[in-house]
Amino acid sequence: MISTDVILDTANILMEKAAIDIPDDYLTGLKKAADEEEGDLSSFVLQAMLENYEAAKEDRRAMCGDTGTPRWYVKFGNEAQVTGGPIALEETLRRATADSTKRIPLRPNRVHPLWRTDHNNNIGIGAPEIEYGFEPEGSWIDITTVHKGGLFGTDYRMLFPGDGIEGIKRFYLDSLVAFGRRGLACQPAIIGIGLGGSKDTSMVLGKRAACLRIVGDRNPDPEIAKLEDEFKEIGNSIGMGAMGFVGKSMVIDCHIEVGCCHTGGMPMSVHAFCLSSRRASARLHADGSVEFRTDPQWFTPYQRRETVEWPLNNQNSQKSA
């Protein structure tokens, strides 16, 4: 049984880590881009960002003043149990969001869309989002927080099978150029592409591809992995760098996630995470221990399964239950 006390403490730590500490995988990718960048303005921007990460870490202050819209991804091992059940879990994550907003502090970005009412704690109707996933074995829960910015760099389009890879490339370039100008997308970023599913699924897949996979990770389908490499290369060949200045650093990595879609269509979404790539994860075990990490490990073979059944290892599940 995982207690809400442990969840609250862990969630508060995750909020702080996400806001303040740049994940290692992204930092390594950005340093490589900074080494290779030749544009003088783009180079200046990347160096300033590297200094900014150090300042955030030293002062324990948020990397960026726009601390995004915090959200949660929760994954349950099949045998996991939480004190008070899912309702208590959700209340705990909402409490951690509110408490951390005041403590760190974060910017209270969440307002009512019409009345612009701000509760000053990043809590409101539908905020923060809490999304769920499950894994076949284990009595742990994984909690990930992502603080993605909310305004620019993301787009959706209904393509058709006849549009093919050429059409996918076109929409990818359109999105990068449209939001890359003036640096509205806060590039260079991890770009996530969602292909397939229905309209909403395509958006969810693309967002998760951007925010829940780390730099260097590749899709297990070798053909999709090749596309990821190719799309990273294409994005960095536009001639545009940080802030839309002349340069070649647009894409730190490109991740593609697919979902099966209507036979007549090929919905596509493009998402740009940002220069702060705010994410942090932890695994909470039934014995009360907690392991922190920066890789959400969201996309497992189970998340990408194609079959009806998924045989459980019953012996294991009985032991840990």
Add this chain to the structure above:
Amino acid sequence: MAPKQSKLTKVRLSTSPSPEDLRALKIGDIVYLDGTVYTGREGVYKKILEDGADMPVPLPALSGANFHCSPAAIREEDGRFKVSAVTATASFRFSKWLERWFKASGAKLIIGKGGMTGKDYKEVFVPNGAIYLTTVGYGTGALLGRGVKRVHSANWLEELGIAQAMWVLEVENFGPFIVDSDLDGNSLFERENAKIAAGLAKAYEGTRPATLKRYGETDDRNDEVI
């Protein structure tokens, strides 16, 4: 990794700059500010320009620098402020208020994210003797947070909320910023867009336009979304 040597010019600038100070700046220069800046975005513009509220602090006597920003900040229970990170928000959305804002505030520096259009610079900034400074990144929130020495006041904090309140911040070596527009209305972003546009046709080779058009869609790659 050794930091690369930058050829860019770096300047310390007052938040109430003289016309000569501004005349000396070139687009692409790097600026660090000393003095006082205030945040003002849609909430403040509406309050003062549309609802007719009085200016809560004397402008431009106190500051000539309007920052399109909401800080990650909080007022503690003992009344003291804690400022974490400070980053700009995209400025193009505030275009419709700026002419009246220049008249009301006497601002000489608009600081924000992403600049405004060349048209805004020529028609609104130049006649008011003002320039635009863009934040860097975006965003160097922690570096800018370090440059905030004291919160002078947070006006309409309860009414407008933390994000939209008018924060008056005393700053020192506050930056970096990049000069996007000069006193003649030239735009760094538009100069860079033009350079990049020249190579776009090559980047688009081997792609095809979507079968299903969007109503009103254009394929003109010189277009901008702002």
